[in-house]
Amino acid sequence: MERINCDLLVIGAGSGGLSVAAGASQMGADVVLLEGHKMGGDCLNYGCVPSKALLASAKAAHGPAQTAAFGVPPSRPQPDYTAAMGHVRQVIETIAPVDSQERFEGLGVRVIREFGHFVSETEVEAGAHRITARRVVIATGSSPLVPPVPGLDTVPYLTNETLFDLRERPAHLLIVGGGPIGMEMAQAHVRLGSKVTVIEGQRALGQDDPEAVSLVLDALRAEGVEIAEGAMVSRVSGQAGAIEVETRDGSRFHGSHLLMAVGRRANIDRLNLSAAGIETAGNGIRVDDSLLTSNRRVYAIGDAAGGLQFTHVAGYHASVIIRSALFGLPSAAKTSHLPRVTYTDPELAQVGLQERAARDIYGAKLEVVRFDFRENDRAVAERKTDGFIKVMVHRGRPVGVTIVGQQAGELISLWSMALANRLKMSQIAAMVAPYPTVGEINKRVAGAYFSPRLFDSDLVKRAVQLVQRWRR
Known part of the structure; x- marks a missing residue:
């Protein structure tokens, strides 16, 4: 059996594990990456990438029948399901080189195509290899949950x-x-x-x-x-x-x-976590705010950590632990600014608190402001007016945002930044959005927050009248 010593061992070559391995190796760490199945993990092979590719085919099939309102005679194409799935496969194959073993070996990562499991608090065995690492990152992702339904x-x-x-x-x-x-x-x-x-x-x-x-x-x-x-x-x-x-x-x-x-369940059964003194909780591994497990040499990120199960969350976790694992600096993961999107048509996006939860926390001090897509000129021009943005505001700062409608998944990013940096609604209102764009909705909802304060205020009106009376 080959014995390997390294600075960082990453178990799992999905989005989170790959981000850690690439970043750490390029910063000078000696990195070993284990993957017993497919490089790229669930996101590339079974999740985000193929599902959005199939949705793109479906959108193309649906569009020609919706053109009458634009002055274009509608048609009803007969979708070729086999060709649509071929499109899905081509998309995966196009992206795959970015996640490939060859690319990561080119970055200096040693890639071992075996499943790994702990044999002690400091050692992991993978095939014919026994690896000792200063730090270990569990990034094994998740798999479909299949309940025990009779039959x-x-x-x-x-x-x-x-x-x-x-x-x-x-x-x-x-x-x-x-x-x-x-x-x-x-x-x-x-x-x-x-x-x-x-x-x-x-x-x-x-x-x-x-x-x-x-x-x-x-x-x-x-x-x-x-x-x-x-x-x-x-x-x-x-x-x-x-x-x-x-x-x-x-x-x-x-x-x-x-x-x-x-639903989904974390891929942790193979790991023999008890041998490493690693505790589980709920649907994953128990971690603290730094994403450290009960074994202080081992981190768990992404779906394996049992929290929000999204590719971008795994990527965010990777950025959090790089600071701690490589530089020994304090670093903590937050959740308040992590967005999620359902890519239906219309799309549904959320970041921070939803209205009901925000009211429970802030009570009468919460303000809820909204703006409808039907009041956005670009949405009107494209006849995509079903939808709205709803912002929950406490003391001038957004604490949660819900968007449903065209490009909701694109629009929510601004609000993730706002929550991450504790921006005020005044800073959102100061933004200038090009006209006409759907992105104006973000600015207009901030305007809707300030409108009553400016236009319905007797104090503001008296101030304006006074200034105008004395101004030459």
């Missing part, structure tokens, strides 16, 4: 790890789970010609602002997606091409394919 073990089903292997369009796709993955894939498939039914045990997109969610669900239903809420699955039966899902209230849903999209 599921006898029925063929899909997860996000197998969905993109399809080449023939599902005639009727049943999706169990109404979270972001389920709703995005529902809209993608209905636009590509499938019949789609979403079966959700509680409330679809239940972690998001109900007012914003209502707008999204109305749009999906208008496109033909059947959404059954409060429908807890009790049994699955059937065979390929003829699957039945039964719910506790006795309802039965029939389809040709079944996609399980009920």
Whole structure:
């Protein structure tokens, strides 16, 4: 067995692990990277990249039928599902070199294509290698959670790890789970010609602002997606091409394919964490604000840390621990400025507190200000007027933002910066946005915050009148 000593051992070559490995190596650290499956992890191969590529195909298929209002005769193309999945594969292949073993070896990282597990508090074994590192980063990501539904073990089903292997369009796709993955894939498939039914045990997109969610669900239903809420699955039966899902209230849903999209679980089972004295909590590894585990030589980041499960969160965690692991400087991860987006049409984006939580915390001292897309000239020109931005403000500073509508995922970045740097609404209002752009919405909502203070204030009016009376 080969024994290796290094400064930093990174377990997992997903987005977070790759960011740590690249940054640390380029700063002069001796880095070893372990990956027992695919370079790039879930995001590149099964998650963010393929899902957004398929959504792009679906958007292209949907667009030609929506052109009448623009003076262009509409048409109804027949989507080629096989070609759409080919587009997905091409997108993955285009991005893959950035995450490849060859690139990281070129950066000076030693890449070992084996799964790793702890054999002591300071040692990790991976295949024929035993590695001792000054610091270890667990960045193993997560996998689809498949609940123990009676009958599921006898029925063929899909997860996000197998969905993109399809080449023939599902005639009727049943999706169990109404979270972001389920709703995005529902809209993608209905636009590509499938019949789609979403079966959700509680409330679809239940972690998001109900007012914003209502707008999204109305749009999906208008496109033909059947959404059954409060429908807890009790049994699955059937065979390929003829699957039945039964719910506790006795309802039965029939389809040709079944996609399980009920959540994700951290990939930590292989790690033998007990050998390293690493404690778990909830759906991942217990970490402190510095992302350190109960073993003070070991960090956990991204999905493995059991918090928000987003690629950009893993990347943020990577930047946090580089400071601590390489330079020994204090560093802590925050969550208040971490945005999330559901890439349906319309998009739904959130950062910070939602309205209900903000009211619970700040009570009568909270102000909620909003601006509707229908008042944005660019949205009007493009007939994308369904949507709004809602900003929760406490003592002149935003504490949370919800956006639903065109380009919500692009618009939310400004507010992440505002929360990260504790900017005031006056600083947002001072921004100049080019006209006409959807981005004006961010400035206009800040204007809506100040309008009552300026235009409905008797004190302001008296001051203006006094100045005008005495000014020459």
